[in-house]
Amino acid sequence: MNVRKTIIALMIVAGAIYTFSNRAVEVTEVIDGDSIVVGSEQVRLAHIDAPEWNQPFGRQAKEFVMGNCLGWKVRLKRMGKDQYGRTLAEVILPDGRNLNQELVREGLAWHYRRYSHDRFYQELEHEARAKKKGLWADSYTIAPWEWRRKSQ
Numbered sequence: 001m002n003v004r005k006t007i008i009a010l011m012i013v014a015g016a017i018y019t020f021s022n023r024a025v026e027v028t029e030v031i032d033g034d035s036i037v038v039g040s041e042q043v044r045l046a047h048i049d050a051p052e053w054n055q056p057f058g059r060q061a062k063e064f065v066m067g068n069c070l071g072w073k074v075r076l077k078r079m080g081k082d083q084y085g086r087t088l089a090e091v092i093l094p095d096g097r098n099l100n101q102e103l104v105r106e107g108l109a110w111h112y113r114r115y116s117h118d119r120f121y122q123e124l125e126h127e128a129r130a131k132k133k134g135l136w137a138d139s140y141t142i143a144p145w146e147w148r149r150k151s152q
Contacts, residue, residue, distance in 0.1 A: 024073035024094075033061025033109060036069065036091065038076070044086040045100045046079050047116040049144045050109040052151075057135040061108040068099060107134020110143055 029037035033050025036043050051058040069091060077090040091099035103109035104121055107128040111121035129136045142150075 024075055026073050027069045027071065027091075030062060030066045030070050033058060033065055033103065035086070036065065038074070042086040043076065043089050043091070044082050044084075045103070045109075046077075046088045046090055047112060047118050047121045048100050048103055048109040049112040050103060051135065052144050052147050055142070055144065055147050056138060057108060060134070061103060064103065064106065064108050065099065068093060068097075068102065074099070104128060105133075107131075107136045112145075114145070 025038040025041075027036050027038055031037065031042070032053055034045040034048055036045070050061040053059065053062065072094055074094065075092040076087070077092060079088045079090070082088050090101075093099055093102075100109075101121070101124055104111055104124040105128060111118070111125040113122070128134065135141050
């Protein structure tokens with residue numbers, strides 16, 4: 001009986017981590033194309049990797065995020081923490097759009113397959129590539145994880 005209660009409690013906690021925040025939180029800072037701050041909480045956008053600030057399209061990705069959420073109240077679909085202690089989340093904009101998905105759709109971020117196996121993000125990236133949107137208009141793009149490795 002105790003094992004069953006423990007399993008149920010763990011399932012409830014896991015479900016709570018992967019849920020929307022009931023209250024909207026204001027985006028107070030945009031760090032880059034895939035990192036924001038809400039209150040004192042750093043949030044890393046889940047499923048995606050945007051170009052670094054000094055990489056082609058890095059500035060455009062950050063400006064897109066700023067234009068879509070800076071100063072606005074958003075909802076977070078929290079998915080845990082990353083290795084640096086940042087909250088991993090999908091950001092739901094006031095109009096209901098998913099910011100993470102919009103970045104991939106517009107060709108301003110990669111689907112980060114190393115940490116995400118979400119098929120929808122794969123499809124969004126495939127469509128952006130086919131339409132040569134954003135960074136996919138360039139015939140020679142370097143993924144951010146490769147850019148970081150070369151910069152070290």
